[in-house]
Amino acid sequence: MSAGKVRSGNDLSLLLCGEAGRGIQSVESVTTGLLKSAGFHVFSWKEFMSRVRGGSNSTTIRVASHSVEAPLGRVDLLFPFDAAALRHVRHRVTSDTILFADEDIIDTVQSPDGPVTAVVPFRKTAVELGNAVYANMVASGFIAGLFDVDFTLIGARVESLFTGPRAGLAAVNHEAARQGYDLARKIVDDGLFRSTIIPDSVVHDRAFISGAEAVGIGALAGGCNFVSSYPMSPSTAVLVFMAEKAREFECVVEQAEDEISAVNMAIGAWYAGARAMVTTSGGGFALMEEAMGLAGMIESPLVIHLAQRPGPATGLPTRTEQGDLQLALYSGHGEFPRILLAPATAREAIELSRRAFHMADRYQVPVFILTDQYLIDSYYTAIPPEIDGSPPISNIVETERDYRRYRLTPDGVSPRGIPGWGAGLVMVDSDEHDEEGHITENHQVRTAMVDKRMAKYAAMERDVLQPSLVGSEEYHTLVVSWGSTGPVVREALERLGRPGVSQLHFSQVFPLHVNTAHYLEKARRIILVEGNATSQFGRLLRAETGYRATDRILKYDGLPFTVEELERRLAALDGGEVEP
């Protein structure tokens, strides 16, 4: 063990890294659970390669005394499980980092201004226990020990993991965790590291939840009972979640032969009275575009979970980006209304996914839940959602004999019947149609039907979510964010602490709230922060309001913004001229 500075604080960043398929995921899952149980605020995010085995992946776990929902670039405690992984994260390592690893890995650290290193015999201990795979549990116990988590919590976690056919492995894993725990206690006792993070009593009542789980729970709360999709990273996590819950929640979950089938199934299911969702990513969604027009034309509700990843084409399949806003916004040929929601956190993902179903059903339009790999794969310590007792109210009506599916109404919304309930017939047609649903080529009817569909925008206005202003109302500069980028902007601005600089965050990105222009006009400077190369939201804002971003902070390398990076880039702008 080499000498070095001792890190402690109330906000620490742990980095686990190693090959795919070698268990860093299990270390993450065990330790984050334990740390949360111990009353710490925990936030974790992952970056990983598009491969099943090998390569180098990493998970960053942030542990704090207060609520944290954004990634730190800084690494306080580093756990590389192989030498390649250490190289992979090298650029984030400073002389303040403490590196815990087996001796052979430590030996590869050459630089004198490198991290503080502590040899920890994770693998050696595991091998002595009979198998190198126990190293993951040694590491989990070790991390728990570092944070002084009560060992009984670990014991309980190990019991819960090894049940059924795997129960025989409980004892040895328990022992592995114990030995790891003891190794850590020794390090703490030696004074190399001591956690000063204080448990927070509110944590106990919070959920520890991934973005994917949040979307799934929100969908269930919104009454989702039909999911048809085709696997595609990073959206598959939601499909898997729904499949797990299918039996309990009486939900149809079907893997379609392709995305075109998936979305047509979903629309067919709505027609027959289900509440259906597709979950997909950019390339898969691109294949659903024709059916967007179908939903638009037949006025079918539809919920699309679109988990963004960097494009174009296959791009970086397992990475993150906010690059498909325009794709969703202008998807489908012809013109028809739609709604785009973009949750900022897991908690909001629950709320907005639920809301997506209500909005889709109320206005009979497609509603997007726009997430990204970063949000989907991150775990948040979140205030639990309020899920009230009454099931979703559906707007389906029992049809009368003379039922007309497309009856012209002032707000453009016609009562929606379904086949098999009532005395009427439900006729829907992808051609332009009359009120009954029959094909028409009458130009007046056509115009009336376009007007009917577009009238929904006015009706929807009361349900548009306000952007949230974070910071003082007396601002000269607005930093604008949307979707998953919200929390990191918020924290970077808190750190910068510049007076007159506030954040305007959008969780509904279309239609925009009527107040949007008012917020923008008060700002002398508008800084757009987006995870894409062309500032798509900035473009939308300008198209809608005429206001133009004076500056843009864009990132499109496949990784999320970190707090420090954003702080630095925002600070760098201070020197820049404010354009008129």
Added chain:
Amino acid sequence: MSAGKVRSGNDLSLLLCGEAGRGIQSVESVTTGLLKSAGFHVFSWKEFMSRVRGGSNSTTIRVASHSVEAPLGRVDLLFPFDAAALRHVRHRVTSDTILFADEDIIDTVQSPDGPVTAVVPFRKTAVELGNAVYANMVASGFIAGLFDVDFTLIGARVESLFTGPRAGLAAVNHEAARQGYDLARKIVDDGLFRSTIIPDSVVHDRAFISGAEAVGIGALAGGCNFVSSYPMSPSTAVLVFMAEKAREFECVVEQAEDEISAVNMAIGAWYAGARAMVTTSGGGFALMEEAMGLAGMIESPLVIHLAQRPGPATGLPTRTEQGDLQLALYSGHGEFPRILLAPATAREAIELSRRAFHMADRYQVPVFILTDQYLIDSYYTAIPPEIDGSPPISNIVETERDYRRYRLTPDGVSPRGIPGWGAGLVMVDSDEHDEEGHITENHQVRTAMVDKRMAKYAAMERDVLQPSLVGSEEYHTLVVSWGSTGPVVREALERLGRPGVSQLHFSQVFPLHVNTAHYLEKARRIILVEGNATSQFGRLLRAETGYRATDRILKYDGLPFTVEELERRLAALDGGEVEP
């Protein structure tokens, strides 16, 4: 024959209408050709139902002493071939219209302020000649007679139509035309109608060409030698044209199993050294969206002829709209450069289709030719294209042994090799890739590759077409148009003759020329004229320049603007307030 006013002038509008499949197309084709041969300027446009037989369709033929390229709403001479057809076009008929028809049809005209009617025994004459189908030729001869076209021209036309196995029909058709001709001469002699349209000597050197033919000829001039598509109205006409010419021009024309296959074939063909195009319409293009991202990522040239029709979904399959601008502009997931050209006339369709291939090849990006049903199915008397002697210059390079497909260059364009020519290997990948073309997950390489692709926008700038200002440079009001709507706006403004009101027309709709904002900023009032419901181009203009249309004249009933309608709607705006 009832009494009434006699119409003549130097600009007449003839309306042919009847059931589908009963030959109004043949009357149109014979008469427009004859009128053009006689030295008149001719322009025709069609509106027809989505059915093979029955219904009511119409073709409006404009005949003038001067160049005309826009539809009149007015009907001077009406030829209904059945009573339903007459009902179908009734709203365009005034007391100034002269109606020529068989007696039974005339009998259905009741209104006293109705058109001047002239019983012409088209069908009766035909039946006497042995078959009612000759009525089409009687009518063709009749129209030629009305306009005093030299009968020898008709004779020649009949000979050319009835050759080969159909030669036996030449004589009877010749006679039918003759009898029709004589019927018309009698009407002229009786003073009911006399054409005062003066032949123009320049017409002889002009082409008489449809939008579809124009796109095809332009593509051939641009070196197109591979067309893979799936039939879809109104784009099929281009596919059919290319199929006809395939043998002569050594072109591969393949009908794919679906649009996804079509566009992937086209991209594959470019990879192997062909110059490929797809021709499609909204719904078909929506299915090609994923492949747009592929072209974007592998930097493949691609030419997409997108013939717009009203959506969403199946919409009005045989009608017109300018509703897919945004679809094309934001198609494909992820971010990559593209070019959108939207010809205003057949002549421009030749030029821009040719240009599309050069731009696609030069910048290795997808290039759209954005037309619509109106342009595709209209016939224009057009100044013939200048097609110079040298075949298209391809930018393909012979590869060296160390060839790297994605070599980083200042303008983002890497020399494009193809497999099988040169010592190198050509490796392309829909994943993010390095300079060689191999998959990468390196974040720096990713950023460099995004920057490389986006750098093409700067390089393209020199090749962006200027919008054209029609009218005085001293304007306070700009009427903005794009694509096929250009000529009708031009003529409506000429008629209105308001000082200070000029037209700004865009035939390249993306990227926009740098001067665009300069034009807009000089205008106190900006009036957008578009064939869609949401002013998509207006939205684009605002996103790009911040300038907002003060007024919008939109049409989305499936029909093109007519000169009179636009004149009226523009005039109505005179009363409106000019917003600041």
Added chain:
Amino acid sequence: MKTGLFDGGDIDIAWCPGCGNYAILEALKKALEEVNIVPEQLVMVSGIGQAAKIPHYMKCNFFNGLHGRALPVATAIKTANPGLMVIAESGEGDMYGEGGNHFLHAIRRNPDITNIVHNNLVYGLTKGQASPTSLRGFVTPVQVAGVNLEPFNPLAVAVAQKATFIARAFAGDHDELKNLLVRAITHRGYALVDILQPCVSFNKLNTFKWFRDHTYYLDESHDSSDRVAAFRRALEDDPLPLGLFYEETGATTFEQTFSLYETSDLPLFRRKRDMAAVRRLAEALR
């Protein structure tokens, strides 16, 4: 005059005079009357094309969706509400061309739906291009030198994919067609009826007469439970066999495989989400 239970309202039929589609429409309406169902319980799902307009000319619920996409829609409707009778009907371009992938995979699912295909060997609505079943050499405005692809063989592919009911009919034979439709509709599971249909406007090769001259009916010598025999018959291309090629009864249908129908037949729209369970789920994540 018209008084059939499934007769459509007063709507202008957009088909050409003499088209084989009329005969199919009549046979289908008769078949539906025979199977004892009411229009309110029937959902016709179609794509785009001349054939796909058929639901507009009947009295029924319908979903006239996108070109090629009838089968996923029909499968989903049946799954969301197994109490409905669902028929997916379109032209062969729609079902085997644009929709080919759904055809392949819908068969694998074996939903209890009937798949009726108007096979006129041409794209009718778009005016006469080749369809997947057009014969080699068939000349069209796009296939100027004649079709250069092997025709798609829907029956052989259906046999290969283990479809549980496979038949070919001819629009010109009302009774045989109607009877086959009755059998298909009453079959539990996915049932394919490919109907040879003359297109008088664009297919001058495969006319009513041509079909009469180039078809024959399967007789008792054909064992419709023998998949290899069915395949052999499906390969015959001149004359083309008509009738039931293959049927397998008793196979599990797609909708039956979902756990939610194990204990209750209730369609999805009649079930209420257990919000307490959702709350418990969220709480379990603490």
Added chain:
Amino acid sequence: MKTGLFDGGDIDIAWCPGCGNYAILEALKKALEEVNIVPEQLVMVSGIGQAAKIPHYMKCNFFNGLHGRALPVATAIKTANPGLMVIAESGEGDMYGEGGNHFLHAIRRNPDITNIVHNNLVYGLTKGQASPTSLRGFVTPVQVAGVNLEPFNPLAVAVAQKATFIARAFAGDHDELKNLLVRAITHRGYALVDILQPCVSFNKLNTFKWFRDHTYYLDESHDSSDRVAAFRRALEDDPLPLGLFYEETGATTFEQTFSLYETSDLPLFRRKRDMAAVRRLAEALR
């Protein structure tokens, strides 16, 4: 050490240790060496998936396109330049799932390409969901109650569609696999080789051992020119036959049907547009 003509450069192979893909890669490179072709004349076309990464690990031209879309790309490349050797290679999810429609119709075209499918009965890259060929009951994170669809039978469908070369191989038998690949590559026309490939990470059912225990090689008793016999063999599902199911030689290939190749073999890129003819065309419209 590695010196094969088609050996890839120094690139990190992203496959799992022990994966059946390695064996396929080796056999393919060997087969290519045997057929006397140089890397510069070879174009590998693939989609997306673990299998689809194969071109990156070889020395060749390649087009690693979209998931499911290798066949249209390969067909077009061959048509634009018939002098190239074109191989379309991907996983079974890619070829038969997402790309199922192209599979159906590419066969109808009979382009002179080789279609190699790594059939591991699972979606590897996306971590273990069912693929079209997954066996009934196979449990995955999405198919939690086991696969409820009939497996896709690529060989039977290929027979039904009159593919001109149809074979099944096993990744575990180097020589047999290599020999079949040589035959497929040298076959003129569309050639399908479906290769059973163990996925050690996500398919714990269909392991190397399982494949050995559930396969056998076709012997002389099988007549590979008899389509019905080939179909019968294709229906056998336990044990699965390996080897050449069917071959038809001498059929016209797709690219041969285009008029432009009637008189000259020149690929498209070597031909110059006759601008005078374009001018004449425009002038004819006067």
